[in-house]
Structure formats: C-alpha cells, structure tokens
Amino acid sequence: MSEAIARELMAQRFRSFLPVVVDLETGGFNAERDAILEIAAVTLTMDPEGNLLPDATYAFHIKPFEGANVEQSALDFTGIKLDDPLRQRVALSEAEALGEIFRPVRKSIKAHGCTRAVLVGHNAAFDHGFLNAAVARCGIKRNPFHPFSSFDTASLSGLVYGQTVLARACRAAGIPFDNQEAHSARYDTERTAELFCAIVNRYKDLGGWALAQREQGMEEA
Secondary structure (H helix, E strand, O other), X not given: XXXXXXXXXXXXXXXXXXXXXXXXXXXXXXXXXXXXXXXXXXXXXXXXOOOEEEEEEEEEEEXXXXXXXXXXXXXXXXXXXXXXXXXXXXXXXHHHHHHHHHHHHHHHHHHOOOOEEEEEEOOHHHHHHHHHHHHHHHOOOOOOEEEEEEEEHHHHHHHHHOOOOHHHHHHHOOOOOOOOOOOOHHHHHHHHHHHHHXXXXXXXXXXHHHHHHHHHHHHHO
C-alpha cells in the first residue's frame, strides 16, 4: 500500500514528470564538437509522506566519439586521464552509455506512474545540451528525457540558500561535500540529487506543495 501511495504522489508532484539527476564531464564547452567523458544519473523516488529521495545511481566512463575534441584544460580541471588502463577497459561508447542510462530511467518512469523524465542538473542547460547532442549523434529515437524542460539546482539553491556553486549550496543545505571528490560525474550527481531533494522537501515542509494540493482540491470541488 505504501508503495502505491508513493507512486501516486510522485506522479502528481511534477505533472507526471520523473526528475532524474544527470551530470556530464566533458572535453570542453561545445556540445557539438567536444567529447562526453563521463556520465552519471541518479533516479529519484518518494516515500509515503511525499519526501523526495535518491534511489539508484548509474555512472559510466565514455570513449570520445570519432573526431571529438578534448581540451587539455578540461582534463586538467576534471582530473580525467584518458590513457588510464582501468578507464580504457571499462569505458563505453556514447551509444552504449546512453543505453545503459536510459534503460533504468524508462523502468523508473513506468514504476512511478510517470510519462517522461525531466533532467535535473547543476547549471542544467550545459548537461542538457550535451545530452541532446549525443542523442542526435547516436541516432537514438526513444529519448526518455523531455527535450528542453529541466530543473536547475543552481537557480533553485540560489533562491533557497543564497548559493549557486554546488559545493557551497550543499554545505548550506547541511550536505557534506568533499572538494577532492568533486568533478567526477558520479560524485557530483549524487550530491546534486541530495541537494535537489533537500530543496523540494524543504518547500513541502513549509507547506508549499501541500498548499497547492489543497487549492487544487478546492477548485475541483
């Protein structure tokens, strides 16, 4: 019964969209030209009280697509070593990595009674642009993510905590953040997921979502 309640709450909360947190580490700032080097996604779920929670993490190293550009400054910033033997053994092509991400996202959409995923990211436009470029490059027809709508935790945490940098926003929200671990897709995505959940749940605790539900019920009555 509790799972059914959580499923219904999630389907209602974001207009039948399922928020999925995504982070990409790239070889530059040009989505059409520069390589995606890492991708991670965290699916979210909801408890029977309507609290948003991180669910599962999926993270992959990616081989630069043929002809891709990788700026040395980007490698210096992220600490990614393209010639690392372990990375070379486990890295997937863009198409393989997107398939591994999209498969559980579709499953989670269905499990929560939603119709589509909506990307959540810190400075979401950047990750969304690279994701859409990779989808087009790989010829993927069934992208579970909305093509242009997204939730940006940089804007949301600026509103709620007065901070837009991920590390500072997390600390303001009481979420531990290790700068030594930052700039890996997995770590940044998991912290962003915690941050987004903290913001949504804080709004609920202040009466925001519950108020919206009551107003809707009054209008329907």
